[in-house]
Amino acid sequence: MTKKFIAGGCSFTFGHELSDDDQGREPSKKSWAHVLKPKDHQYICAASPGSGNSGIARRVFNEVARNPDVDCVVVMWSFLSRYDWAMKRHNSLEGSRWASISPWDTDKEQGRVFEQLSKDKDQLEIWNKRREIAKHNGTSQFAEAIYRYAGNMYHEAYLSWKSISWLQNILEKKNIPFMFTLADNSLFYDHQAHLKGLDGLMTAMHNEIDLTKWFSFGERMMGFNQWASLNDYEYATTHPLDKAHEDAVKLMLPTFNKLIGDI
Amino acid sequence: MFTWIKNLWNKFKQERVYKKRLKELKKKDPFIYK
Numbered sequence: 241m242t243k244k245f246i247a248g249g250c251s252f253t254f255g256h257e258l259s260d261d262d263q264g265r266e267p268s269k270k271s272w273a274h275v276l277k278p279k280d281h282q283y284i285c286a287a288s289p290g291s292g293n294s295g296i297a298r299r300v301f302n303e304v305a306r307n308p309d310v311d312c313v314v315v316m317w318s319f320l321s322r323y324d325w326a327m328k329r330h331n332s333l334e335g336s337r338w339a340s341i342s343p344w345d346t347d348k349e350q351g352r353v354f355e356q357l358s359k360d361k362d363q364l365e366i367w368n369k370r371r372e373i374a375k376h377n378g379t380s381q382f383a384e385a386i387y388r389y390a391g392n393m394y395h396e397a398y399l400s401w402k403s404i405s406w407l408q409n410i411l412e413k414k415n416i417p418f419m420f421t422l423a424d425n426s427l428f429y430d431h432q433a434h435l436k437g438l439d440g441l442m443t444a445m446h447n448e449i450d451l452t453k454w455f456s457f458g459e460r461m462m463g464f465n466q467w468a469s470l471n472d473y474e475y476a477t478t479h480p481l482d483k484a485h486e487d488a489v490k491l492m493l494p495t496f497n498k499l500i501g502d503i
Numbered sequence: 504m505f506t507w508i509k510n511l512w513n514k515f516k517q518e519r520v521y522k523k524r525l526k527e528l529k530k531k532d533p534f535i536y537k
Contacts, residue, residue, distance in 0.1 A: 256534075319532040321531065321532055322532070342534075343528040343529050343532065344529065348522060356533075387521070387524070387525060388521050391524075424532075478534050479534070
């Protein structure tokens with residue numbers, strides 16, 4: 241039986257805008273996770289562009305539950321402000337149920353989207369289609385309600401850390417070796433202040449996260465995107481290109497080998 | 504009249520806070536498309 245290597249994350253793991261990206265139809269073979277995968281393993285990409293941390297944990301768990309012979313899991317956690325929600329059934333939703341919601345789904349400042357995507361007609365077309373569908377399946381109105389009335393950093397950090405601990409504990413229970421990393425350190429920091437200092441609950445939640453199973457790109461839990469930007473790697477519209485992924489893997493390998501061992 | 508102006512002012516303030524927060528979130532997470 242082929243050993244399985246599961247990768248979870250957002251567009252950075254899926255490989256959006258990398259050289260082999262075909263408008264997001266298939267996960268990239270140039271992304272950090274695919275480059276990191278041992279050659280004799282089957283790659284299962286549970287990453288989805290635009291996903292938040294609850295969605296990342298859900299998709300990885302789903303793959304772990306469906307596959308009995310998982311040998312290893314790697315996850316690059318994403319931004320705090322994205323939500324994952326089971327909506328009323330609609331064909332356009334993931335599994336006819338799940339919606340990934342980001343601040344860009346609100347009606348405000350749609351002009352900025354057009355401004356940023358105007359260079360790439362294909363991306364603009366994808367975006368317009370997505371907006372149209374979102375109006376029908378209710379995610380557009382829901383995003384407006386979340387970010388206007390309910391969303392805040394405390395709750396978003398709480399949900400993200402809960403998802404991280406949940407997945408960590410499941411993987412430990414199932415004896416599946418894993419390595420976690422992150423796209424951006426806003427998962428743990430609000431500018432200079434660590435979010436664990438917000439109150440006792442957040443301190444306790446942070447203590448549950450086993451940071452010895454993490455790889456970060458520098459001090460203060462620097463994330464992949466921050467590292468790529470700081471080191472002037474070439475970018476597409478918003479994502480670092482292939483070279484950043486290749487070099488990131490070189491940095492990750494010692495931690496990966498230590499945590500995962502000989503698989 | 505005074506209440507009407509106060510409500511209008513509060514609505515304007517709420518709208519400004521919302522717009523500011525969205526701008527901040529979009530700056531932190533600039534990845535537009537799915």
